[in-house]
Amino acid sequence: MTYAVGMRLNRGLVFMSDTRTNAGVDNISTFGKMFSWNVPGDRTMTLLTAGNLATTQACVSMLAERTKAPAERAPSILEAPTMFQAARIIAQTLKEVIDENAATGQRADSAFHATLVFGGQIKGGPSRLFLIYPEGNFIEVGLETPFFQIGETKYGRPILVRAFDPDMSVAQAVKLLLVSFDSTIKANLSVGAPLDLMVYEEDSLSEGHRMRFEADDPYLATISATWGDALKSALDQLPDLEIDT
Template identity: 40%
Template sequence: MTYCVAIKLDDGIICLSDTRTNAGIDTISKYKKMFTWQREGDRVITMMTAGNLAITQAVISLLNENIEHVEDGIETLYTAPTMFRVAEIVGDAMRIVMGRYGPGLTAAGESSASSIVVAGQRAGGDMRLFQVYSAGNFIEATEDTPYFQIGEHKYGKPILDRVIEPSTPLNVGITAAFLSMDSTLRSNLSVGMPLDVAVMRQGQIGFDQLRRIEEGDEAWAEMSEAWSGALRGAFHEMTQIDV
């Protein structure tokens, strides 16, 4: 399984994903779940995937293959005029792949369910955040729901609900995303490091941050331990409730 979170704020968008796809007594697989495209001054796009790995890999491969054959007149991530159109292109690719492989997976008793988070900005347009489903349809983040989670989302949701609103500063949003991931790592063995981080600042049309956090990262370990200590301290300070 995996955990990916994307947060859309007035100041920008934060994307964070793990790399674990399977966990067992003797089997741990790691695959990149975050993919990026950028053309400086024109557009910046980040996608994160969850669900059936073969399906999502095929969708990303199809999107990249279309870019390589743009001379054939195919509309691509680099020629789409808006981020809404980018989401439609991803949805179209999802439908093609699901139509090709979905029936066979169903017949074999395997789930083909997949989802892709699409985030980015086109020059002259606003930053936008979408979640594309297996059927190729999608929804967009709003002021009421400024973040999306895919994969093992339940452990990382509480802090986002308490902290995140559109006016949240970008650096605070990054911390919230990190703590959301840390909570998930602590509670679910199917989510694991390394982590991929992409931060896109409003109006920048590029990546403010694009990096990987490896297992054993000292700054991450310090943050995780500080958060655990803060939670323990808050728990001990709570007034006892009579029941």
């Protein structure tokens, strides 16, 4: 399992993903689930993956190969004229990978499924963010849905729904995401650090700022501890229910 979030702010895009793919008493595995492509001055794109590891790795590998040797049947996302067309290419590639497994009796909603978050900007258009389903269709963020989550979403969603503001600064967005991830990590063993972060500034058309929070990162620890203390303090400040005894 995994947890990943793509968020659209008025200032640009923010992405975060965990790296855990397997967790057990004596078996913890990590793989990066954030991938990016950048042509300075022309386009920058980021992809988050969740689901079957073999499926997502095959999809990313095919996309990378086609950026080096595009063909009419298999166009490259680096040649797509718009982010919408790039999203179509990625969706079709994902469906192609899943369909190959379907030939052996598996289906898109089976163990080979995968879901993607894809965002970025191409010169001449605004930054855009998409959620791509294993069936090969996709949706785009809007006013009612300003962010997308994939993987283990339920534990980290409440804080995003309550606190997200498209006008917030990047620093505020990162804090919000870290709290969302901290809540998920504490509730589900299958999600864990290191956490990968990508921040893209609107209209920069350059590679975004990328960093990784290791499990022992001091800032991550401060966010976790401070948020826990704030919750306890807020609980203490809530009015008590008067119960007749």
